[in-house]
Amino acid sequence: MNMKHFKITGIVFIIALICVSSLGAQVSSLKGMSLNGSTGLYSIPSARIGWEHSSKFGMDLGYHTIIDERRTSHIPKISLSLFNWLEIHGAFDIQPSGYITPNNGSDFITGAKLKFPISNTALALGGNFQSLNIVNNDHHYNAGQIYLAVTYLGRFFDAPAETTVVLGKTFRENVSDTDLDFGMGFDLVLLPKYFGGVVHWVTDFANFSYSVEAFGANAWYRGVLNTGLRFDLSVLPPFRRYKFVVDILMTDGFDSNRAFSAGVVFGVPFL
Numbered sequence: 001m002n003m004k005h006f007k008i009t010g011i012v013f014i015i016a017l018i019c020v021s022s023l024g025a026q027v028s029s030l031k032g033m034s035l036n037g038s039t040g041l042y043s044i045p046s047a048r049i050g051w052e053h054s055s056k057f058g059m060d061l062g063y064h065t066i067i068d069e070r071r072t073s074h075i076p077k078i079s080l081s082l083f084n085w086l087e088i089h090g091a092f093d094i095q096p097s098g099y100i101t102p103n104n105g106s107d108f109i110t111g112a113k114l115k116f117p118i119s120n121t122a123l124a125l126g127g128n129f130q131s132l133n134i135v136n137n138d139h140h141y142n143a144g145q146i147y148l149a150v151t152y153l154g155r156f157f158d159a160p161a162e163t164t165v166v167l168g169k170t171f172r173e174n175v176s177d178t179d180l181d182f183g184m185g186f187d188l189v190l191l192p193k194y195f196g197g198v199v200h201w202v203t204d205f206a207n208f209s210y211s212v213e214a215f216g217a218n219a220w221y222r223g224v225l226n227t228g229l230r231f232d233l234s235v236l237p238p239f240r241r242y243k244f245v246v247d248i249l250m251t252d253g254f255d256s257n258r259a260f261s262a263g264v265v266f267g268v269p270f271l
Contacts, residue, residue, distance in 0.1 A: 030162075030187055030200055030232050032245045033062040033265045035210035035217065036109045036128065037077035037089035040149075042226035042249060042261075043217060044183035044204045046164045047122035047151035049115050050243070051081035055269030060243060064263030066216040066251060071096040073215035075263075087113040087126075095215050105139070107132045109211055113149075122151040130211050141173040143212040147181060160189040160197075170208055181208040187230070197235045202249070203227040216259030217251035225253045228261070243267030 031048050034040035039050045039060075051058030060079040065072055077091035090110040097105070111128030127146040133139040147168025154161050168181040185204025189197055204226055209219040217224050228249025233239050247263040 030230065030245070031243070032202075032230050032232075032247065033060060033064075033077060033079065033263070035064055035066075035075060035091075035214075035261075035263075036093075036111070037062065037075075037079055037091035038111055038113060038126065038128070039079065039081075039087060039089075041164060041185040041187065041202055041204040042228075042247075042251070043206050043208065043210050043214075043219070043224055044164060044166045044185050045113065045124075045126055045147065045149055046162075047115060047124035047149040049081045049085070049087035049113060049124070050079050050267060051269055052084050052115060055081065055271055056083055057081065057271040058243075058267055058269040060265055060267035062263060062265040064247065064261055066259050066261045068216040068257065068259040071215075079267075085115045085117065087115070089113075093211060093213075093215065095213075105133050105136060105213065107211055107213060108134050111145075120152070122149075124149045124151075130213075132211070132213050143170065143172045145170045145181065145208070156186075156188055159192060162187045164204070166206070168208075170212065172212055179207070182206065183208065190229075198232055200230040200232060201227075202230045202247075216257070216261065218255075218257060219252075221255060223254075224251070226251045226261075227253055241269070 031039050031050050038045040039048050040046040050060045058081040062077045064075045074094040075091055079089040081087050093107040095105045108131045113124050113126035115124045130143040147166050149166045151164045163186045166183040170181055183206025188201045190199040190201050207219055207223045209217045209224055231246040233244040245265040249261050251259045251261050
């Protein structure tokens with residue numbers, strides 16, 4: 001990773017996030033899925049869980065595709081929210097043959113998140129386990145991540161916004177390093193007076209990706225910036241009991257290997 005570029009870009013991004021005031025915010029959090037299945041933005045998890053405050057047991061099913069030139073990755077995923085404070089998630093990252101390793105390089109990612117009972121600002125401790133190249137014995141290995149996430153509501157130019165900061169550590173089998181994971185992002189409701197809270201602008205920036213061998217969102221060179229629109233169809237009368245989120249985004253927008261991604265999440269509360 002080019003640390004000079006990462007530091008400069010990170011400073012600019014942090015300054016922009018500081019402009020998001022935490023005062024006077026009254027807005028519900030949109031709990032979409034990150035690319036690896038955890039509740040969050042795109043690369044980074046948030047301190048939210050999928051059905052906090054609204055259901056003691058809820059399930060989300062999601063799917064994202066990432067299109068990089070003529071190659072495509074498919075990521076089906078599932079998330080369970082339990083007791084308003086625990087989340088368990090899993091995802092298959094079905095990558096095209098020969099993208100990172102010869103033959104099939106598909107990965108399995110699973111993780112959990114524990115949300116602390118704090119009002120206003122949300123705080124969560126989480127982690128994930130990554131089984132990489134699961135059907136390719138010559139290149140199979142494991143990785144994992146632990147992290148602390150903080151999420152708070154605010155306003156940006158009088159529009160509701162939510163900011164997330166993540167600090168953690170990634171561990172790779174047979175690799176020793178001292179790098180720490182850091183990411184920031186925001187979810188800004190666009191023109192709520194006109195769109196009724198349906199349209200969100202979501203952006204995150206981090207020195208880690210949704211997995212160690214991410215497709216189309218590679219942070220290892222100089223960090224990754226993902227940005228796009230998230231549509232919360234749950235605010236529409238037919239879907240108000242459920243979660244219905246649609247994503248359209250650009251991954252790794254600062255680099256030449258930027259890619260296009262689209263996804264959908266549908267969730268159901270049970271208790």
